[in-house]
Amino acid sequence: MSKVLVADAKKCVGCRICEQWCSMSHFRTGNPKKSRITVTRSHEDYMDYPVVCRQCVDTPCIKACPTKIDALSKDENTGAIIVDEEKCIACKMCIKACPYNAIKVHPSEKYVLICDLCGGDPQCVKYCPENALYFLDREEADKLVAATKEDE
Amino acid sequence: MTKNGIAGQLLRVNLTTKKITNEQLPLEMFIDYLGGRGLGAFYLDKEVDPKIHGLSPENKLIFFNGPFSGTMVPGNNKINVAFKSPLTNTYSYSLCGGHFGPELKFAGYDGLIIEGKSEEPVYLWIDNDKVEIKSADKLWGQKIADTDHLIKEELNDQKIHVACIGPAGENQVNIACVTSDVFREFGRGGGGAVMGSKNLKAIAVRGSKDVEVADPEGLMELVAGLYPNFKKNPKAQIRRVEGTNELVRGINNAGFMCTKNFSEGTSEANKEFEGSLFREKVVYNDVSCYACPIACGKNSAIVSTKYGAVKLEGPEFETLGLLGTNCGLTNWEDVLHVSAICDALGLDSITAGGCVSLAMECFEKGILTLKDTNGLELSFGNGKAEAELLEMIAYKKGIGADLAEGPAYAAEKWGAPELAMHSKGMTFAVYDPRGAKGMALTYATSPKGAHHMVAPVFGGEMAAGNRFEEKGKETLVRNTQLNFAAVDSLGFCATCQNGFLRADQLKAFKLVTGYELTEEKMLFNAERIFNMERMYNVKNGFARKDDTLPKRFTEEPMAFGESKGQVVDLETLLDNYYAAMGWNNDGVPTEEKLQALGL
Ligand code: SF4
Numbered sequence: 192m193s194k195v196l197v198a199d200a201k202k203c204v205g206c207r208i209c210e211q212w213c214s215m216s217h218f219r220t221g222n223p224k225k226s227r228i229t230v231t232r233s234h235e236d237y238m239d240y241p242v243v244c245r246q247c248v249d250t251p252c253i254k255a256c257p258t259k260i261d262a263l264s265k266d267e268n269t270g271a272i273i274v275d276e277e278k279c280i281a282c283k284m285c286i287k288a289c290p291y292n293a294i295k296v297h298p299s300e301k302y303v304l305i306c307d308l309c310g311g312d313p314q315c316v317k318y319c320p321e322n323a324l325y326f327l328d329r330e331e332a333d334k335l336v337a338a339t340k341e342d343e
Numbered sequence: 344m345t346k347n348g349i350a351g352q353l354l355r356v357n358l359t360t361k362k363i364t365n366e367q368l369p370l371e372m373f374i375d376y377l378g379g380r381g382l383g384a385f386y387l388d389k390e391v392d393p394k395i396h397g398l399s400p401e402n403k404l405i406f407f408n409g410p411f412s413g414t415m416v417p418g419n420n421k422i423n424v425a426f427k428s429p430l431t432n433t434y435s436y437s438l439c440g441g442h443f444g445p446e447l448k449f450a451g452y453d454g455l456i457i458e459g460k461s462e463e464p465v466y467l468w469i470d471n472d473k474v475e476i477k478s479a480d481k482l483w484g485q486k487i488a489d490t491d492h493l494i495k496e497e498l499n500d501q502k503i504h505v506a507c508i509g510p511a512g513e514n515q516v517n518i519a520c521v522t523s524d525v526f527r528e529f530g531r532g533g534g535g536a537v538m539g540s541k542n543l544k545a546i547a548v549r550g551s552k553d554v555e556v557a558d559p560e561g562l563m564e565l566v567a568g569l570y571p572n573f574k575k576n577p578k579a580q581i582r583r584v585e586g587t588n589e590l591v592r593g594i595n596n597a598g599f600m601c602t603k604n605f606s607e608g609t610s611e612a613n614k615e616f617e618g619s620l621f622r623e624k625v626v627y628n629d630v631s632c633y634a635c636p637i638a639c640g641k642n643s644a645i646v647s648t649k650y651g652a653v654k655l656e657g658p659e660f661e662t663l664g665l666l667g668t669n670c671g672l673t674n675w676e677d678v679l680h681v682s683a684i685c686d687a688l689g690l691d692s693i694t695a696g697g698c699v700s701l702a703m704e705c706f707e708k709g710i711l712t713l714k715d716t717n718g719l720e721l722s723f724g725n726g727k728a729e730a731e732l733l734e735m736i737a738y739k740k741g742i743g744a745d746l747a748e749g750p751a752y753a754a755e756k757w758g759a760p761e762l763a764m765h766s767k768g769m770t771f772a773v774y775d776p777r778g779a780k781g782m783a784l785t786y787a788t789s790p791k792g793a794h795h796m797v798a799p800v801f802g803g804e805m806a807a808g809n810r811f812e813e814k815g816k817e818t819l820v821r822n823t824q825l826n827f828a829a830v831d832s833l834g835f836c837a838t839c840q841n842g843f844l845r846a847d848q849l850k851a852f853k854l855v856t857g858y859e860l861t862e863e864k865m866l867f868n869a870e871r872i873f874n875m876e877r878m879y880n881v882k883n884g885f886a887r888k889d890d891t892l893p894k895r896f897t898e899e900p901m902a903f904g905e906s907k908g909q910v911v912d913l914e915t916l917l918d919n920y921y922a923a924m925g926w927n928n929d930g931v932p933t934e935e936k937l938q939a940l941g942l
């Protein structure tokens with residue numbers, strides 16, 4: 192069974208080391224706008240929120256991508272959403288459909304960025320110094336998300 | 344985009360003419376001046392006459408990142424601002440961590456020079472290449488958090504990073520800071536007043552450009568290998584748990600923690616503020632600067648106090664000491680409350696604390712009466728009165744207007760100059776120099792007045808067990824000054840040096856810039872930076888006569904505690920130090936020294 196990514200905002204300190212590894216490992220450059228994971232600090236509730244694709248079962252992004260474009264697919268091995276950069280026109284339909292705000296447009300190219308799970312070895316999870324990011328079987332992940340919700 | 348870490352350009356904004364220009368900045372500048380603090384010294388010396396008044400339109404705010412800003416190099420995120428200080432009349436610089444510096448880099452700039460003066464209140468909006476001077480009509484008068492919030496609403500992006508001033512800066516209070524991301528300050532020297540004098544309320548930045556490094560694979564390998572060092576380093580780990588307040592226990596027990604305007608060096612009451620109690624009683628989560636695996640930042644809160652709920656990032660050790668123990672405060676409620684007021688109004692909490700403690704001692708000694716204070720009972724420990732005085736400083740009301748000029752001015756006016764605990768007009772940090780003689784030298788010879796981070800040697804002195812000795816401190820202070828001139832310029836955080844040693848810093852320099860910087864060259868450049876800073880003040884008439892400490896430290900023996908009986912022999916310290924620096928006995932760098940440094 193493929194694993195999914197879960198972020199626990201309560202443990203996140205906002206160092207953005209996850210963004211740095213995502214951008215460096217994919218693009219060999221430091222640029223948070225090219226990172227698939229995005230951390231936003233809120234000065235209102237004194238929290239940092241890491242936002243990243245959660246590999247939804249029902250894939251609203253794939254459904255939203257116009258049929259004639261058909262740029263998104265699910266990787267059979269990892270369960271990650273794969274963007275065909277040639278086909279994608281950055282029409283933003285998937286961005287609107289994503290319930291987690293986890294998709295963004297590449298800052299200088301005409302395609303969107305969605306977490307590809309680094310082919311099964313997520314760099315952000317590996318280097319998050321707080322262990323605020325998990326790569327878990329879906330069942331465990333669901334439990335964790337439910338537990339966090341209860342806490343709130 | 345060059346592949347050497349730097350953006351290769353600086354942005355220059357003239358607020359008088361509204362002219363906005365980009366200037367090339369070659370890598371050689373980062374090799375010779377290392378980065379933020381060094382480039383600040385270079386441009387200030389080149390462009391700002393040392394004799395001007397700090398609040399005149401000729402002054403400039405010179406922001407510079409180091410070469411690593413925006414890369415994954417851990418613990419590197421500090422941006423420096425250099426300016427002529429209205430508080431000390433000296434060269435000044437101030438470093439700010441957080442996320443503002445890296446964002447400026449992502450927008451495509453290593454640095455930003457603000458010059459001139461706008462006629463109307465304005466703010467600067469830097470969106471990559473698009474740079475606009477916008478009206479700040481709606482922002483003027485707003486406190487720090489509201490300013491940050493309103494700008495993000497107006498520009499419709501929560502991920503923008505904002506550096507701004509509060510009412511204190513607008514009112515050109517000489518102890519006003521520039522604040523980024525609500526809780527991170529370019530604290531000391533009155534940069535906020537300079538910004539206010541230019542009618543500049545804020546700088547908002549958004550960037551989406553690449554920061555390309557020479558050897559990405561090599562850098563990833565080095566950085567991955569560095570993370571475990573931070574986890575293993577005991578200093579880094581205690582900072583993680585207790586923040587900088589881990590220092591309270593050691594300094595208070597050793598009897599040199601500022602207490603009641605430095606009239607005492609320790610107190611039972613200070614124990615309430617020990618790091619472990621800080622963590623237990625008020626901290627509720629940890630916050631990190633960009634690329635930092637330590638996260639020494641702490642958010643604290645008390646849900647119900649006599650002032651209502653208080654919530655803020657901090658207070659860190661210097662704020663706690665100067666606003667807290669030095670004003671005789673004994674509980675967290677008061678400390679959090681006064682810290683939050685400084686944050687909201689944009690006051691440098693360290694200098695503000697030194698100002699309040701001065702007024703309190705004057706009040707207790709009858710030099711200031713209830714009539715002078717408009718009925719404020721300014722006794723040590725009165726947190727409510729302290730809060731009111733802070734507001735009076737920020738809005739220049741009553742005796743607050745005197746303190747807004749600076750502690751030296753106020754004490755002189757009140758007829759008690761010896762009670763202002765300052766050097767060159769800047770108040771001291773927590774460490775009473777009677778308890779760590781190296782710190783005496785650090786404070787007295789600092790180019791920006793009594794600031795501790797120019798050479799924070801107290802830890803080394805304590806570890807070596809020689810903190811009361813004057814002998815040998817010239818070498819310790821000199822070496823530390825040079826180390827900090829280097830790491831401040833490169834953009835490293837001081838806490839992050841615990842786990843990131845110089846050999847690795849030099850490796851990172853090579854991997855990021857492609858240039859092999861030797862330790863020798865790094866220290867040579869650091870010495871040149873430090874001498875440039877000194878010379879800037881010398882050109883304005885500064886010399887040995889200004890490298891002073893208050894009489895309290897040189898003549899009044901510490902009354903009790905583990906530093907009992909100590910006074911500072913400043914003249915001996917200075918004699919030895921000037922010789923070690925290659926300066927003459929009047930504290931002026933010799934011709935030979937300047938030539939050797941290529942100045
Ligand atoms: S690396 Fe971890 S702690 Fe740091 S910002 Fe990302 S999720 Fe948060």
Ligand code: SF4
Pocket residue numbers: 196212213226227228243305306307308309312313314315316
């Ligand atoms: S799993 Fe990989 S692609 Fe996805 S957010 Fe983390 S680092 Fe980026």
